[in-house]
Amino acid sequence: VLYVGLGMEIVAATIMFAFDDKKSLDEDDPEEEDQTGDAINGGEAGTEYDNNIESDRKNNADEEESGQTTLRSSASTNSITSESTQADQNGMDPTDSAASKRRQKLIPIILCLQSLVFALGSGMTIKFFPLFFKEEVGMSPSQVQLIYVLVPLSMVAFSGVGEKISSTGFGRVQTMVLLNSMGVFCLYAMVFCKHYLDSNPLALVPIYVLRTALMNCTYPLNESILMDYVPKNERARWKSLDSVVSFGWCGSAALGGWLSDKYDYTFTFLITAIIQTIGILCFFPLIPLVPRKEQDLAVDNSERAESDNTDVSDSQREIAQ
Numbered sequence: 001v002l003y004v005g006l007g008m009e010i011v012a013a014t015i016m017f018a019f020d021d022k023k024s025l026d027e028d029d030p031e032e033e034d035q036t037g038d039a040i041n042g043g044e045a046g047t048e049y050d051n052n053i054e055s056d057r058k059n060n061a062d063e064e065e066s067g068q069t070t071l072r073s074s075a076s077t078n079s080i081t082s083e084s085t086q087a088d089q090n091g092m093d094p095t096d097s098a099a100s101k102r103r104q105k106l107i108p109i110i111l112c113l114q115s116l117v118f119a120l121g122s123g124m125t126i127k128f129f130p131l132f133f134k135e136e137v138g139m140s141p142s143q144v145q146l147i148y149v150l151v152p153l154s155m156v157a158f159s160g161v162g163e164k165i166s167s168t169g170f171g172r173v174q175t176m177v178l179l180n181s182m183g184v185f186c187l188y189a190m191v192f193c194k195h196y197l198d199s200n201p202l203a204l205v206p207i208y209v210l211r212t213a214l215m216n217c218t219y220p221l222n223e224s225i226l227m228d229y230v231p232k233n234e235r236a237r238w239k240s241l242d243s244v245v246s247f248g249w250c251g252s253a254a255l256g257g258w259l260s261d262k263y264d265y266t267f268t269f270l271i272t273a274i275i276q277t278i279g280i281l282c283f284f285p286l287i288p289l290v291p292r293k294e295q296d297l298a299v300d301n302s303e304r305a306e307s308d309n310t311d312v313s314d315s316q317r318e319i320a321q
Helices: 002-016 032-060 061-090 094-105 107-123 127-134 141-158 161-170 172-192 196-198 200-218 219-229 232-239 241-263 265-281 292-318
Strands: none
Touching: 002 127, 061 232, 094 219, 107 127, 107 219, 107 241, 127 141, 127 241, 141 200, 161 172, 161 219, 172 196, 172 200, 172 219, 172 265, 219 232, 241 265
16 A cells, blocks of 8 residues: 555656746746836936936025925825825724724734644644544444545535635634534534444544534635735745644644543544634634625725825925925
8 A cells, every 4th residue: 555655656746847937937027127127217317307406406495495395394284184084084093093903913913823723733633533433433444544535525515615605794704713613513523422423433424524624614714814914025924834833733643642542532532622612712803803895805905005105105295305
């Protein structure tokens, strides 16, 4: 069996050599060239324009000083007026908007913490489910492997369930809480209905397969929230934390093995269910921070962009003066 698996891995690895980056990435970006040309032309025009301004400044120094004072005061007045008008239209104070932005910065931190808690709980049991089915349920190795053929198929079938539920207006965070709670409930059922389920594999296997599908189908929603609230220049930093989560997964497996040896597999499943319940509670601080509908998030981003553009334009006016 090991030799056959290694042979299939070699075939898959060989196919990877057929990838060609030249066919997926453009070596020359025409937009970049256009921007470079515009920058050069803009520099020549800017030099001539600066010479004209310098001559005007020499002739009308007093008038420019008075004009600068007037324009700066009007620019600052317009900036304050635009900020207050936008805050009035949104029905909130500018201080509330700033506080909301600061709270939204907590979203990736909460998501990372929640993923770490889930990884610690899942790592304690995932490696031992095959042994549980073989030793305590009495299934043969071929029957156990048949379960792990059904698991990825169920994950594919449930991959779009979370997105469909959240798109109805139920909310992405609310959908993750619902589906993960159902998955943890299935694990509790495996613990508290042990005597019946161990003697009835036809009832135990669907519960396990359903539990695995429910716990993994929320991953796209988790990633979509993370990408919405993390700037592009910081996304690689947050994604690199997946290695920390993987370390927690492997570290908790050692603890799960120790608990299984000292007690039994069912006791380890109970500890995992409790830890994952704590992980679900980590979702609740996100409910007031993440809007139910993605359209609301798009409106918030557009308003934020307009506010930033207003501030940039005001600063450019002051620099030009």
